[in-house]
Amino acid sequence: MLEFKNVSFKYDEDDYKMLENLSFTVDEGDFISIIGKSGCGKSTVFRLINGLEKAEKGEILVNGISIEKQKNYSAYMPQKDLLFPWRTIEQNICLSMEIQKKSRSQMHEKAEEMLKEVGLWDYRNKYPKDLSGGMRQRASFARTILSGCNLMLLDEPFSALDSLTKISLQEWLLEECKKHNKTVLFVTHDVEEAIFLSKKIFVITDRPVTHFEEVVVPLSDERKREDMKRGDIVELKESLIKKLRQEGEA
């Protein structure tokens, strides 16, 4: 689905490399979390995938094709909801479809289905200012799904939410991704969130980033919140936290 081949990258403003010879693959249908400490380059990886930055060296492939040769292959959901304040919720979630020049009736039909699914149907004609933080993230998620790409890049979508809203949205997100059969890359600071959501976790431990340390999460697709208390999961959590902290001290 997604493949990095020996990718190196450096911001023009910086004098050090962010990524060096980074290679990794993501399979179709995977839910993968990327963790690492602040400033280690997680968002940079996303910017490379969605084409906002160009790799200095190496190649990025989506579905076996170089990203330079295609459009609309990935859907990016930023940390802030970035809903346009002058658009109603319905108009907001239609944004990507408008840019893809979909027909009005097609947009309307898809928007209706999605609004009902994310529980915002009653709010379709409201403006973002009238919604709570959790509702706004759901709207932002709906907008991301409606871009129609199978590869979703979610950059700390829940980090600004209170913990209760966060928990319910995590469960909701798992359902949604399964239902739409999306491949997800999910950046987070929260180790527990990463374990609960993902099949695999990529841990960033070095600088410049040369590899991801891959950790497989021993939980089934039918995971429950209670599973988080299991001995092996608690251990996994501790070891991940330790890894991140070690790197912080180094």
Add this chain to the structure above:
Amino acid sequence: MRKNIPALILAICLLALWQGIAMIINAPYILPTPVQIIIRLWELRETLFLVQLPATMSVTALGLVISIVLGIFLAVIMDMNKMIENALYPVIVASQTIPTTAIAPLFVLWFGYSIWSKVLVTILITFFPIAITVYDGFKGTSREMEELLITYGATKKDIFLKLKMPQALPNFFSAIKMAVPLSIIGAAIAEWLGAQSGLGYFSKRMMTQLDGAGVFAPVVLLSVVAMIIVGIINILENKIIKWRKEL
């Protein structure tokens, strides 16, 4: 409505004060009382409303429309191209140091007493705040929102239509609200300096006849018209921009 009451009371007090002082001075050719002005306004209603006001308003309207088109055009091309921005911005700012009232007679020299000499003065005063305010609105767009649109495959045109334009809309309204009184001032100054009709011209003519209330009447009329137009724009703005956070 309720929150306007203090302002209304203050305005009435100031008018009463004016009335009092003017009655004490008792020199209506210098300082007429508000009541005298209103009476004069009524006496002169035919020429003021049917001849002079339409003349001034056509200058104002023409100047305003051209300024809006020109201002927005300048804002758009400066936003589109860095080179144009670097070339134009300083020139536009410098144009504001031109003492308009001093060069207005030149326009009369070039264009005679035609409407264009007055329209030119109006444009010179009005286009600047429009260009700069709208331009600021374009520049104020969020980089992150722009990038989000780019990840959806948006073209420059998409970004302009879907992000920059709606983003700059409140700025556009503030610009217009600033521009309306300015364009009226511009028109009145131009008429004062050289014209054969219009409220500015009429006010000046009354001056030569030492008719104080006659000088004030057109000025009061202009102020009221400006207030009404700005009020209408406010209502329009609140109708169109519903998405703003209530303060």
